[in-house]
Amino acid sequence: MCIWRNSSYESEDFAPSILHKLAIIELPVHTLAAYIVLFKTPSRMSSVKGMMLLMHFCGAYLDLFISALSTQYFLLPAAAGHSQGLYTYFGIPVKWQAYLYISGLCLAGTSVLSFFENRFTAVVRGKRSSLIHEKRRLWYIVGNYIFAFVCILPITFTPPEQSIGKAYVREIFTPVALIIGPICYIVFAFVASHFDQSLNNIFLNIIAIHGLMSGIVMLSVHTPYREAILKIICCGHTPKESNKNSVHTDGTIVVLSGHRRSILIS
Numbered sequence: 001m002c003i004w005r006n007s008s009y010e011s012e013d014f015a016p017s018i019l020h021k022l023a024i025i026e027l028p029v030h031t032l033a034a035y036i037v038l039f040k041t042p043s044r045m046s047s048v049k050g051m052m053l054l055m056h057f058c059g060a061y062l063d064l065f066i067s068a069l070s071t072q073y074f075l076l077p078a079a080a081g082h083s084q085g086l087y088t089y090f091g092i093p094v095k096w097q098a099y100l101y102i103s104g105l106c107l108a109g110t111s112v113l114s115f116f117e118n119r120f121t122a123v124v125r126g127k128r129s130s131l132i133h134e135k136r137r138l139w140y141i142v143g144n145y146i147f148a149f150v151c152i153l154p155i156t157f158t159p160p161e162q163s164i165g166k167a168y169v170r171e172i173f174t175p176v177a178l179i180i181g182p183i184c185y186i187v188f189a190f191v192a193s194h195f196d197q198s199l200n201n202i203f204l205n206i207i208a209i210h211g212l213m214s215g216i217v218m219l220s221v222h223t224p225y226r227e228a229i230l231k232i233i234c235c236g237h238t239p240k241e242s243n244k245n246s247v248h249t250d251g252t253i254v255v256l257s258g259h260r261r262s263i264l265i266s
């Protein structure tokens with residue numbers, strides 16, 4: 001079945017008209033996120049700093065690759081189309097752009113797997129474990145892509161890392177959810193030989209924003225990063241949150257705010 005509506009959504013200019021403008025937004029957001037991870041990560045999160053930065057870099061590269069470097073015009077379910085990005089302007093052959101695109105997708109998935117594996121090892125074995133000096137862990141990352149989501153389960157449900165684990169899950173869920181939908185459509189298009197250029201262009205745009213959403217979620221769910229962003233926005237002045245269980249003295253009376261009781265010291 002072939003559907004052609006002859007609308008602007010099916011035009012080869014539709015994706016570049018959105019993606020090239022989106023790249024202007026993505027670049028400063030990704031740069032800010034990398035700066036926050038590099039210089040605002042607290043010591044208690046040092047074990048995941050490197051993998052988090054690598055995961056962010058891979059997602060940012062995939063975003064910018066689709067948005068600006070090699071904007072694609074796919075004709076699914078046929079393996080056909082052409083590119084309209086900077087790589088085409090600089091004369092890079094399409095076959096090499098296709099190679100970079102597929103390798104970028106694989107690299108993004110590998111970085112997510114590495115992040116989960118690193119976090120699991122930090123919780124179970126401690127922060128002294130080194131990926132470079134442990135060959136078994138390297139083979140584990142290469143050979144166990146399907147366990148990417150399983151590695152986070154012990155961290156999520158094991159106190160006292162439960163709240164931090166949930167933040168990591170929320171950070172990963174958003175970009176993954178934005179990719180699963182388009183991938184399901186691509187599989188459906190090939191299996192059913194379904195052609196719909198509007199959906200081809202729309203799902204390409206959805207894939208392109210996954211890294212942007214990942215960076216925004218990463219800066220939102222982690223308290224140190226969120227506070228650093230607020231300080232930047234407010235020029236170093238952020239409102240101090242009141243402690244629900246704060247303690248202060250009033251003469252010989254110790255007041256426990258939030259518990260609605262006072263202790264008289266005789």
